[in-house]
Amino acid sequence: METKFISKTDTGIELYRLENGNGMIAEIITYGARIHKLLVPDRTGKLIDVVAGFDDPEGYRNDRGTYFNATIGRVGNRIKNGKFVLNGKEYVLYKNDGNNHLHGGKEGFDKKLWTAEIGEGTSLKLSYFSKDGEEGYPANMRVSVTYSLTEGNALNIAYQAECDEDTLCSLTNHAYFNLSGDFKTVLDHDIFIDADTLTAVDGELIPKGEILNVKGTPFDFTVPKQLGKDIKADEPMLINARGGYDFNYVLNGGEPAASAYSHSSGIKMTVVTDRPCLQFYTGNFLDGFVGKTSYPYQSAFCMETQGYPNACNVADFPSAVLKAGEKYETSTSYVFETV
Ligand code: BGC
DSSP states (O other): OEEEEEEEOTTOOEEEEEEOSSSOEEEEETBTTEEEEEEEEOTTSOEEEOBOOOSSGGGGGGOOSOOTTOEEOSBOSEEGGGEEEETTEEEEOOOOBTTBEETTSTTOGGGSBOEEEEOSSSEEEEEEEEOTTGGGOOSOEEEEEEEEEOTTSEEEEEEEEEESSOEEOBOEEOOOBOTTSSOSOSTTSEEEEOOSEEEEEOTTSOEEEEEEEOTTSTTOOSSOEETTTTTTOSOHHHHHTTSSOEEEEEOOSOSSSEEEEOTTTOEEEEEEESSSEEEEEOOTTOOSEESSSEEOTTSOBEEEEESOTTGGGOTTSOOOEEOTTOOEEEEEEEEEEEO
């Protein structure tokens, strides 16, 4: 059980290694508070890196829109037209996704250098101070993300934030998983999501308020299902999302929230969270992007736990407002076992 400083690049990116003494290793970098590697034993005991990424820490500076395993903030997912009204004032955000704001803007938390501090047990705390007006958001905000490994092969991610004026906050991690470790396809994985509904999206993949019942539809993962089974269904929302899933599931609140399983490695990942929603994204925008290997279309999936996307523009969605002086505290665990 230990956390070790490994290296620092010329531009200041630090790399740390967390080892839980039970075969699991996580490598974390300070650029974007990202997971660089996540090594998990397969059914033969061999360590498999189950996250996508680049060969070395500097590589992440060349991330062109994948957000590989990054901490996302201030607000995950899209904000329609890059604006919102808070306390009677309109705020205009940076538009980095057509006419919309995505994953924190031009230089979101995924592109910041965080300050690392080795913590208790096998943990690493990363902190960042986001200034009033950054990317168009109001308020100064202190934010931290603590990664820890448990003996039971779980990677816990705990988020904390505080601000000095009301602002928006909805943090997540954008890990790209392939539990076989070969990053060729994830269509052979079995997927479970404990959600009876999802937030329907418009042509720009933005929830507009309508809640869709998924039971019996191609969007249904309430019973574990092979990912490839319905992904090519003749269904406008799937086709519009470049032939795959890229939707916000509203979690039923049970435990676990979701799981994924690779028959070839025997690795099962279970997601436990206190967040209300989960963005299930099947790498539909991956296009042979080269990192540790080449990442083709649908070679990895993300299970991004989050608040309701675009909540600031949909009156019926639970709010993403973080009030001045209030504490934002959430956590998500990715638990690994072999089956
Ligand atoms: C979004 C996708 C987006 C991807 C990478 C995901 O969270 O849902 O639409 O393409 O992030 O930017």
